[in-house]
Amino acid sequence: MTINRRDLLGHGAAAIGAATLGLPRAAKAADELTIAYNVNLPSWDPTTGPSAVNPTIQGLYQSVFDQFIPQKPDLSFTPGLLTEWGWNDDRTQVMMTVRDGVKWHDGSPFTAEDVVWSLQRAGDEKTGNPIQFVWKNVNNFKIDGNKITGDVVQFDPVYFKWMSFLTGYIMPKAYYEKVGAGGFEKAPIGTGPYMVDKFERNAFLRLKANPNYWGNKPAFKNVTIKFVTDAASRVAEVESGSSQVTLEIPYEEYDRLIAKDGLAGSIKNVSDIGMIFFNDIEAMLDKNVRQAAVMAVDKELLVKRLLRGYGQPIATLETPEYAAFDPSIKVEHNPEKAKELLAASGYSPKKPVKFTIQTTKGFKPKDYEMIQAIVGMWRKVGIEAKIEVYEIAKHYELRAADKLAPAAFYNWGNAIGDPTTSTGFAMYGPSPHSVWDSQDLIDKINPLWGEKDEAKRIAGWKAVDKYIAEQAYVLPLMQYAQPIVHSKKVNVVQHVSGALLPALMTPAA
Numbered sequence: 001m002t003i004n005r006r007d008l009l010g011h012g013a014a015a016i017g018a019a020t021l022g023l024p025r026a027a028k029a030a031d032e033l034t035i036a037y038n039v040n041l042p043s044w045d046p047t048t049g050p051s052a053v054n055p056t057i058q059g060l061y062q063s064v065f066d067q068f069i070p071q072k073p074d075l076s077f078t079p080g081l082l083t084e085w086g087w088n089d090d091r092t093q094v095m096m097t098v099r100d101g102v103k104w105h106d107g108s109p110f111t112a113e114d115v116v117w118s119l120q121r122a123g124d125e126k127t128g129n130p131i132q133f134v135w136k137n138v139n140n141f142k143i144d145g146n147k148i149t150g151d152v153v154q155f156d157p158v159y160f161k162w163m164s165f166l167t168g169y170i171m172p173k174a175y176y177e178k179v180g181a182g183g184f185e186k187a188p189i190g191t192g193p194y195m196v197d198k199f200e201r202n203a204f205l206r207l208k209a210n211p212n213y214w215g216n217k218p219a220f221k222n223v224t225i226k227f228v229t230d231a232a233s234r235v236a237e238v239e240s241g242s243s244q245v246t247l248e249i250p251y252e253e254y255d256r257l258i259a260k261d262g263l264a265g266s267i268k269n270v271s272d273i274g275m276i277f278f279n280d281i282e283a284m285l286d287k288n289v290r291q292a293a294v295m296a297v298d299k300e301l302l303v304k305r306l307l308r309g310y311g312q313p314i315a316t317l318e319t320p321e322y323a324a325f326d327p328s329i330k331v332e333h334n335p336e337k338a339k340e341l342l343a344a345s346g347y348s349p350k351k352p353v354k355f356t357i358q359t360t361k362g363f364k365p366k367d368y369e370m371i372q373a374i375v376g377m378w379r380k381v382g383i384e385a386k387i388e389v390y391e392i393a394k395h396y397e398l399r400a401a402d403k404l405a406p407a408a409f410y411n412w413g414n415a416i417g418d419p420t421t422s423t424g425f426a427m428y429g430p431s432p433h434s435v436w437d438s439q440d441l442i443d444k445i446n447p448l449w450g451e452k453d454e455a456k457r458i459a460g461w462k463a464v465d466k467y468i469a470e471q472a473y474v475l476p477l478m479q480y481a482q483p484i485v486h487s488k489k490v491n492v493v494q495h496v497s498g499a500l501l502p503a504l505m506t507p508a509a
Helices: 005-011 013-020 055-064 112-123 173-186 231-240 251-258 287-295 299-306 335-344 367-381 392-400 423-427 439-448 454-471
Strands: 032-037 082-087 093-098 138-144 147-152 194-200 204-209 222-227 245-247 263-278 353-359 383-389 407-413 474-487
Touching: 032 231, 055 194, 055 204, 055 407, 093 112, 112 138, 112 147, 112 173, 231 245, 231 251, 231 474, 251 263, 251 474, 263 367, 287 335, 287 383, 299 367, 299 474, 335 367, 353 367, 367 383, 367 407, 392 407, 423 439, 423 454, 439 454
Parallel strands: 032 222, 032 245, 353 383, 353 407
Antiparallel strands: 082 093, 093 147, 138 147, 194 204, 204 222, 245 474, 263 407, 263 474
16 A cells, blocks of 8 residues: 555545554554654564664664663663673673573564574674674574573674664574564564554554563553654644654654643654765865865754754764763864865855765654755855755665765664764775775774773774864764654653654553
8 A cells, every 4th residue: 555745745644544544543542552653664674684774763673572682761771681791701702691481472482592593693694684794703602591602703892782782683583484584574573562463564563562571561552653754744643643652853843742732742862863974976085075065064053943952963973972972073163164175176156066965854853954954055165965855765775885975964873872883884984884985994993893992992983083073074963852742641751762662651640
């Protein structure tokens, strides 16, 4: 079934939920919850393909699957399916303890074999795990009851942190081997707080509470998640009462909606950042152009005017919550200096340098409008950028193939706050998540991947961030504040990772 944007806007999101999809116009009982979500779910395997590295989808995955090591809403790590984990003294072996008494959604027992199989599968390049280069660093696993050991092939200081992040999910060995990839897409199972009841691609997902969940039982028995990619339609969903919760709407709409009777909101800085990738092609090979493009952007004004003061301008790909944040690194806003740099390369407002910038539209609050504003700032100094709109899935496809335009807007999530998972993967040429490939940067980053001295490792990443800022290899914009609007009949706990988790929601008294 296909529902286009015109249908959404013309008929109203509430009508679609009731008439087109056969979903309730509003929750019919205290144990039912409806959420208007901002992205579709392309795949049910949280460990393979582009979907696995989309931070925005993780809230859906975490509702059905469990990660090796979960994070609390404040991003602190807590025991989950692994109750203990760590290294031996010389960092040549990992040790893990597996939780007993857990069941998969089909009623079969969860075991240490599932953990080992999931780790081996993730480390096998044939499976298509986008983070395979992390998971391959440990092998030769051995199981003794609920204890697991593994040999370190190459020390990775972030190995256990990744167990809380992208692709860090435990999959059901026996079930997956029985039904295969195609069967798993049709009927996925996990050990998470919710089970998949019904899934209509590009339309909705219906979840039911897992009666055998090992952790805190979900308060809502049934959850319907509508995939509403248009921001105006998400506003209509929550305003009409068709959905009780929505997220990532324009900030002016957030302020308007929370003032209405029956609605409330939550907004806080999350671990996502807005950034513009520079690809090392065409005009971006010119350092003057890159530096001018960075200096011309008034980030403070963007946050103040477009984001209504929500969010925090940043100068590197680190936020204050990240381990390698360095407040001493600053990049000035200086349009006059930008003009001088462009003039040195033969460009001016009358003879501008030209390139394409790609962006999403409505995926994040004011993403398209922000790029429009940046293009306007660039035009004043001698940069003429043509805007090309794409869906987020297209961004992943182009980035993996190293075919992004010279400039491309993206929101980068880093729930574990490590510099390898922000600066590292975004800026390291051989990474499938990077499009900047200069050897100077590769050489600076290479020694840091396996650095065992933590203080030296973090200091090294700070030095890399400073160098990137000096060379203008990327344009960091701001740390996002995530707007969530909800019915006053629902209590919402906001997760700093940006994941919207129905398992953290409860009916209001």
